Structure formats: structure tokens, C-alpha cells
Amino acid sequence: MNDTFNLSCPIPIANYEKVLLAHGGGGTLSHQLIQKMFFSQFDNPLLNQEHDGAIIEFNGMRLAFSTDSYVVQPIFFPGGTIGELAVNGTVNDLSMCGAKPLYLSCGFIIEEGFPMQDLWKVVLAMKNAAAKANVQIVTGDTKVVDKGKGDKIFINTSGVGVIQNDVHISPANCKVGDVIIVNGNIADHGIAIMSARENLSFETSIKSDCAPLNTLVENMLAVSKNIHVLRDPTRGGVASALNEIAQKADVGIFIEEEKIPIREEVKGACELLGFDPLYIANEGKLLAIVEEADSEKVLSEMKKHPLGKDASIIGKVTNEHLKTVIMKTAIGSKRIVDMLSGEQLPRIC
Amino acid sequence: MKYLDEFRNASLTKNLSEKIKKLVTENWTIMEICGGQTHSILKYGIEALLPDEISLVHGPGCPVCVTPLEMIDKAVSIASRENVIFTSFGDMMRVPGSQYDLLAVKANGFDVRMVYSPLDAVNLAEKNREKHVVFFAVGFETTAPANAMAVVEAKRRGLTNFSILCSHVLVPPAIEALLSNPYTKIQAFLAAGHVCTVMGFDEYLPLSTRFNIPIVITGFEPVDILQGIYLAVKQLEEKRHQVENQYSRVVLKEGNLQAKKLLSTVFDIVDRPWRGIGVINKSGFKLKEEFSDFDAEKIFQVTSLSTKESSFCIAGEVLQGLKKPHECAAFKNSCTPEHPLGAPMVSSEGACAAYFHYKKVI
Numbered sequence: 137m138n139d140t141f142n143l144s145c146p147i148p149i150a151n152y153e154k155v156l157l158a159h160g161g162g163g164t165l166s167h168q169l170i171q172k173m174f175f176s177q178f179d180n181p182l183l184n185q186e187h188d189g190a191i192i193e194f195n196g197m198r199l200a201f202s203t204d205s206y207v208v209q210p211i212f213f214p215g216g217t218i219g220e221l222a223v224n225g226t227v228n229d230l231s232m233c234g235a236k237p238l239y240l241s242c243g244f245i246i247e248e249g250f251p252m253q254d255l256w257k258v259v260l261a262m263k264n265a266a267a268k269a270n271v272q273i274v275t276g277d278t279k280v281v282d283k284g285k286g287d288k289i290f291i292n293t294s295g296v297g298v299i300q301n302d303v304h305i306s307p308a309n310c311k312v313g314d315v316i317i318v319n320g321n322i323a324d325h326g327i328a329i330m331s332a333r334e335n336l337s338f339e340t341s342i343k344s345d346c347a348p349l350n351t352l353v354e355n356m357l358a359v360s361k362n363i364h365v366l367r368d369p370t371r372g373g374v375a376s377a378l379n380e381i382a383q384k385a386d387v388g389i390f391i392e393e394e395k396i397p398i399r400e401e402v403k404g405a406c407e408l409l410g411f412d413p414l415y416i417a418n419e420g421k422l423l424a425i426v427e428e429a430d431s432e433k434v435l436s437e438m439k440k441h442p443l444g445k446d447a448s449i450i451g452k453v454t455n456e457h458l459k460t461v462i463m464k465t466a467i468g469s470k471r472i473v474d475m476l477s478g479e480q481l482p483r484i485c
Numbered sequence: 486m487k488y489l490d491e492f493r494n495a496s497l498t499k500n501l502s503e504k505i506k507k508l509v510t511e512n513w514t515i516m517e518i519c520g521g522q523t524h525s526i527l528k529y530g531i532e533a534l535l536p537d538e539i540s541l542v543h544g545p546g547c548p549v550c551v552t553p554l555e556m557i558d559k560a561v562s563i564a565s566r567e568n569v570i571f572t573s574f575g576d577m578m579r580v581p582g583s584q585y586d587l588l589a590v591k592a593n594g595f596d597v598r599m600v601y602s603p604l605d606a607v608n609l610a611e612k613n614r615e616k617h618v619v620f621f622a623v624g625f626e627t628t629a630p631a632n633a634m635a636v637v638e639a640k641r642r643g644l645t646n647f648s649i650l651c652s653h654v655l656v657p658p659a660i661e662a663l664l665s666n667p668y669t670k671i672q673a674f675l676a677a678g679h680v681c682t683v684m685g686f687d688e689y690l691p692l693s694t695r696f697n698i699p700i701v702i703t704g705f706e707p708v709d710i711l712q713g714i715y716l717a718v719k720q721l722e723e724k725r726h727q728v729e730n731q732y733s734r735v736v737l738k739e740g741n742l743q744a745k746k747l748l749s750t751v752f753d754i755v756d757r758p759w760r761g762i763g764v765i766n767k768s769g770f771k772l773k774e775e776f777s778d779f780d781a782e783k784i785f786q787v788t789s790l791s792t793k794e795s796s797f798c799i800a801g802e803v804l805q806g807l808k809k810p811h812e813c814a815a816f817k818n819s820c821t822p823e824h825p826l827g828a829p830m831v832s833s834e835g836a837c838a839a840y841f842h843y844k845k846v847i
Contacts, residue, residue, distance in 0.1 A: 154589070154592045154593070155592070156588055156589075156592050157588070157591075157592075158588070164822075164823055165823055168823075400486060403486050403489075404486055407486065407489065409601070410833065465528070465529050465530060466490075466493045466495065466529075466707075467493055467494070467495050467498040467529050467530075467531075467534075467707045468495040468498070468499065469529060469530030469531070469533045469534060470530055470533075471527070471528060471529070471530045471843045472842065472843050472844070474841075474842045474843075
């Protein structure tokens with residue numbers, strides 16, 4: 137018996153003997169794993185903010201600190217590579233804290249036999265993405281694992297950014313009456329990845345929306361101090377992000393299907409594959425929850441930015457149906473938009 | 486989207502809803518056979534558009550729901566072997582067997598893969614000659630032609646490392662079985678549009694006559710379903726019982742002749758057990774003798790399985806339209822999409838999963 141194993145602390149997830157892919161899918165199972173295994177043990181006030189990153193006060197300054205790992209397969213896909221994804225993902229997580237992203241770290245886990253040429257492509261993609269987002273990659277680490285013990289390349293990035301004194305973004309700040317804005321067409325990334333997978337023989341012109349959102353967020357914050365919540369609906373899609381906010385802020389969220397921008401090609405692919413675009417990953421989208429009085433001002437500022445030209449108000453925050461997301465469907469009736477329970481698409485980001 | 490948006494049109498649905506309200510004078514119970522229709526009904530909130538007199542009950546047309554437990558245990562057993570690549574449609578992966586589901590087999594390190602077409606499984610077999618590729622051929626008349634085609638194609642390519650675990654079932658015998666139950670509440674059927682796309686609707690004529698029951702071949706979008714309900718209610722109110730085709734933009738009376746020919750080339754009709762319902766005479770497909778080299782059950786000879794259903798699950802009654810999902814004590818308590826006790830909680834077409842996801846407070 138291993139002495140360091142504390143028998144007074146039984147494994148909190150008794151229903152599963154092994155980790156399933158669905159535990160990483162961003163839905164209910166992911167949440168159970170994170171809450172029961174990680175939050176319960178690492179418990180501290182900064183972690184318990186349950187934000188896209190931790191917000192740390194330090195010598196009168198507020199820093200945002202965030203990390204993410206990228207295991208997307210395939211590593212090259214229409215509209216991007218794992219390299220851009222790794223930089224933009226962490227830039228966006230920091231932006232969702234209201235921070236100006238400054239410095240990134242990166243850790244590579246590379247499988248033995250990975251072509252140098254491919255690694256070079258990934259590195260150049262990261263360099264370009266960092267330049268575009270105006271961040272610097274300032275520290276890193278490289279590990280190589282035996283062939284068959286990894287899948288080509290995994291990348292982790294962490295990042296820090298600075299938050300202006302008058303910016304206060306948090307899911308808990310969400311208020312009844314606030315308006316929900318999305319910056320453009322949803323579900324592009326997930327469908328682009330699907331179309332690039334070898335076992336799916338459908339062709340589309342859909343490209344990943346992978347992009348850094350920091351300048352869009354800067355412009356939005358410049359016109360309004362009443363942006364209460366920012367969230368990038370990556371894994372699990374818009375539906376999971378809105379459910380998380382409704383639960384964290386103890387409010388109801390009401391959205392209208394007809395107001396949610398989705399490309400025709402994406403709708404078509406979803407119909408064909410049996411997916412709901414609300415649950416499909418995005419990598420260049422944000423949901424902003426804004427005080428109603430400022431919503432038109434923020435929307436028109438977003439529309440001036442290339443990443444916000446298709447922005448749309450999709451719903452509002454209400455004091456009815458607390459902790460639940462309800463959608464008015466295209467035919468005018470209402471239904472629940474639940475948290476995704478298992479995996480809809482494995483390993484999208 | 487062309488050909489979809491028109492059938493999700495708010496003013497058309499409202500119009501149909503009002504027509505149904507005007508027409509109805511007494512209580513009617515209508516079963517939609519197909520899980521795809523159940524899903525649409527819940528997803529679009531169609532029940533809210535119907536008058537109180539009309540009660541929809543949800544039928545057994547969810548392929549993963551009615552696949553017998555023994556078949557799932559066989560799949561788990563075959564998938565848990567070295568040198569096998571086990572392939573399946575996505576939904577089947579999470580259906581609970583007696584002990585494990587296919588995802589658990591995958592997590593245990595065996596090669597279980599989700600495919601979108603049985604022909605992908607044939608291609609996998611061609612690329613991996615040292616392995617045996619099995620495809621879990623489940624579903625109704627809709628998926629059967631593609632699965633038959635996979636077997637024909639594997640034979641044409643001379644593959645000796647491809648087989649299907651066949652558990653195909655047929656709709657008309659199930660309708661007959663449901664109506665033969667003396668406790669049935671069903672007064673009209675919305676038949677499954679896509680099944681009829683393949684098979685046509687000749688088989689439904691004698692059923693409608695014998696059981697004095699309206700059968701409306703119905704599509705899957707909100708306007709289709711409301712129009713199907715309208716036609717069924719109109720028949721009921723007028724004391725008629727006929728087969729009508731709401732889904733005429735897709736379904737021909739004779740069906741898809743090429744697909745039907747393929748089915749009769751590859752499959753024999755046999756008695757099949759349905760999960761939750763029991764054995765129904767002549768209700769499924771089995772590979773013909775000349776294709777038995779592609780029959781995974783023959784190749785792998787899985788025996789000594791002891792199957793065990795959850796004693797709390799009332800899936801059988803739900804699938805027969807005798808009870809609704811929320812009338813089950815386990816619903817949302819011990820049975821959730823994360824921990825399904827029965828198959829209807831797994832598939833997006835399963836009535837229990839549809840109730841769970843879409844029907845909490847409204």
C-alpha cells in the first residue's frame with residue numbers, strides 16, 4: 137500500500153472507473169470532474185472565481201493569469217493550425233477577464249518522429265499569431281515522448297495580462313435586464329475541424345474562426361464600463377457558456393434562435409451530421425453581457441471591428457427560470473437549452 | 486436553408502395549430518413512431534401548439550433504444566478482443582450493456598471507432614488487412630440499404646476481414662404488435678417518413694384496415710409534424726381510417742425500388758427481439774446464407790452471456806407508448822444522460838433523453 141495515498145479521501149467520482157473522452161468534452165461530465173476532483177482539492181478564493189483565468193491583485197495592480205492546452209486533431213485545418221489556436225486561445229481567455237494580454241509561456245509535448253517541417257509550420261504560425269495579438273512568448277519548455285505515446289504535438293500556453301482599474305468583468309456580475317451580444321457567426325471552428333478529419337468525407341468552404349479577440353475587447357471596453365461578463369464559447373459552444381453563466385450568477389437566460397448568427401453552410405453541415413450548432417466550438421467568438429442602456433453603443437462599436445461585423449444581440453438576462461437557459465425557437469415556441477451531457481465532438485480544441 | 490426553413494416557418498406552424506384547434510372535438514391519442522419525430526416535437530416545443538384534447542405518445546422508432554441488450558453485450562464482447570476494430574454509429578457507443586458500454590471498452594484500450602457510414606468501415610478493413618473490422622449494423626429500414634451495400638461491396642472487393650453484427654428491425658411488424666396489445670391507447674399513427682422513403686407504404690394499408698386506424702406518413706420538421714397531426718385528427722373526427730402521405734415531397738407509394746431489391750438480395754426476414762418489448766414475429770433482418778461469411782455473430786460465436794436489465798427502468802412501457810418518460814421513478818434521479826439506466830436516455834432520438842434535455846420547466 138502506498139503510504140502517501142490518503143485513505144480518508146475517497147475518489148469523489150465513484151461512477152466511473154476510468155476517464156472517458158466525454159470528461160474532456162466541456163459538458164456536464166467535464167464539470168463534474170473539475171468540480172469534484174480539482175476544485176474540491178485545490179480550493180482557494182482565486183480559483184473559486186471560476187473565470188476564464190484567475191484575477192490576482194498585486195501591489196495595487198490587477199493581473200489576469202490563465203492557461204490552456206491544445207490537443208486538436210488534425211493539427212492543420214481550414215483556417216488555422218494548432219499554433220494559432222494555442223496563442224489565440226490563451227490571448228482570448230485573458231481578454232475574457234477584461235485584461236490586456238502581455239506575455240505567454242509555451243510548453244511543447246512532441247511525439248518522436250514528428251516531421252521537423254510540420255513543427256516549423258506550427259512555430260511560424262505561433263510567431264505570426266503572437267505578433268498579430270501584440271503579445272510576446274517569453275518562456276517555454278520542450279518534451280519529446282516515445283512514438284505512439286502522444287499524438288504528433290500537444291501545446292500548452294499560459295499567459296498574463298493587466299486589467300485596468302475601472303474594468304470589472306466576472307460571470308457573477310451578470311444582472312437581470314442585461315443584454316447578450318455575440319460578435320458573429322457561431323460554430324465555424326468545430327465544423328471546420330470536422331470537415332478536415334479523415335473519416336468524414338464531406339467538403340466545405342467553412343474555415344475556423346480562430347482569431348485573437350483582444351483588440352475587439354479593448355474597443356468595447358473603451359466605449360462602455362458596463363460590460364459585466366465576457367466569455368469565449370469554445371469547447372461546449374454557446375449553449376454551455378450561457379449555462380455556466382446562468383448557474384454562476386443565479387439568473388435566467390433567454391435567447392432567440394432567429395437572432396443567433398450562423399452561416400448557411402454550417403447549418404447544413406449540422407443538419408447532415410445531427411449536431412446542434414449551439415454546442416459546437418468557436419475559437420474567435422465572444423459572448424458579452426452588457427447593461428441594456430449601453431448595449432446599442434457596444435454593438436455599434438463591435439460592428440466597426442472586422443471580428444465584430446456580424447455581431448448581434450441574441451437575448452437577455454431575466455429573473456425567471458433561474459440557472460436555466462431558455463430559447464424561443466424558430467417556430468415561436470420555447471424550449472430549454474441544456475448543458476451538453478456527453479461529448480458531441482471529441483477533441484476539438 | 487432551402488427545403489428546411491420553409492418547414493420551420495412560424496406563421497405556417499401557427500396556422501396549422503389553429504386549424505387543429507378548430508377541428509378537434511374530443512380526446513385523441515396519437516403515436517409518432519419515429520424517434521426523429523419525437524426529438525423534433527420536444528426540440529421545437531410542438532406539444533405547446535396543440536389543444537389539450539390531443540395527446541402525443543412516443544413510439545419505439547429509436548434504433549438504439551430497441552436493440553436488444555444481448556446484442557449490445559455481444560458487441561461489447563467482440564469489441565473487447567485483440568485484432569478487432571469495432572465500428573459503430575455514434576449513438577450506439579453509450580448504450581448501456583449489462584456491464585459496459587462501447588465507450589468503456591474504448592477507454593479500456595480496445596479499438597472502438599465511431600463511423601458515419603458503413604462504407605467507411607469497409608474502407609478501414611481494406612486498409613487494415615491484419616485486423617478484423619466489425620460494423621454494428623443497427624437501425625430500421627432506413628439504415629439497412631447502406632448496410633446491405635457495405636456487405637455487397639466487401640464481397641466485391643474480396644475482403645475476408647469485414648463483417649457486420651446485424652440487428653436490424655422493421656416498423657410495420659412493430660405497429661402490428663403495439664396495436665395487438667389490449668392495453669394500447671393509440672388511436673392514430675404518424676408513420677416514419679424516412680422508413681417509407683425506402684419501403685413505400687403498401688405494407689401499411691392492411692394494418693390500417695385491420696385495426697381501423699389512421700396512419701399518416703409524416704416528415705420531421707415542425708410544419709410536417711403539425712400537418713401530419715392535422716391529417717390524423719381530421720380522419721379521427723370524420724371516423725375514417727386510411728393511409729395518407731403527408732411527406733409526399735420525399736415518399737413514393739412504391740418506395741425506393743433499387744434499395745428494396747438490394748435488401749431482398751442481402752437479408753432474410755426473421756423474428757427479432759426488441760429491447761423492452763420482446764420478440765416480434767418477422768420483425769427484423771438477418772444476413773442471407775450466401776453472405777454468412779460477413780456475419781459477425783457466426784464468425785465470433787459469442788456465447789455464455791448473462792444479460793441483466795436494470796430493474797428500475799421502464800423503457801419497455803415508454804417504447805410502447807404506455808407511459809411517458811417522466812412517469813418513471815428513475816427519470817432524472819438515478820437515470821440521466823450521464824448515467825443512463827436504459828437506452829431511451831442515451832440517444833438523441835430516445836424519448837427519455839428528449840424529455841430530459843428539452844422539457845424541464847416548460
